[in-house]
Amino acid sequence: MLLLLIPGAAGAADLDRGRELAARWCANCHVAERTAPTGRADGLATLQAIAANPQTTAASLRGVLSAPHGRMPDLSIGAKDQDDLIAYILSLRPN
Numbered sequence: 417m418l419l420l421l422i423p424g425a426a427g428a429a430d431l432d433r434g435r436e437l438a439a440r441w442c443a444n445c446h447v448a449e450r451t452a453p454t455g456r457a458d459g460l461a462t463l464q465a466i467a468a469n470p471q472t473t474a475a476s477l478r479g480v481l482s483a484p485h486g487r488m489p490d491l492s493i494g495a496k497d498q499d500d501l502i503a504y505i506l507s508l509r510p511n
């Protein structure tokens with residue numbers, strides 16, 4: 417991928433990118449936007465609720481992202497994408 421060749425493109429986790437990835441990969445099943453008024457009728461956790469859970473850590477999220485869960489397709493999410501997604505999800509944590 418061309419992006420990887422641009423110096424400085426890699427590095428710190430990118431929240432905006434994480435948000436895009438969540439919208440693309442997670443929003444089919446989990447409400448992924450901070451501003452969503454409610455969760456889904458089927459009760460599947462919103463990403464915000466996942467972030468608010470004190471048991472959620474970067475490491476636990478990495479575990480979820482590294483293997484398919486529920487009906488989640490095997491996305492084979494790369495390390496950088498995982499970092500961005502994790503940074504985004506943890507940014508939803510209430511202060």
Ligand code: HEC
Pocket residue numbers: 438441442443444445446460461466477480481485486487488489501
């Ligand atoms: C096809 C539906 C689907 C997709 C897509 C999906 N998930 Fe899930 N997710 C589930 C289901 C169903 C559960 C409930 C637990 C289980 O079945 O393992 C779950 C549980 C979770 C949990 C654990 C929640 C808890 O309270 O323990 C996390 C974290 C999670 N998902 C994150 C994500 C992230 C991040 C993405 C996007 C990269 C994603 N999921 C994409 C269906 C999905």
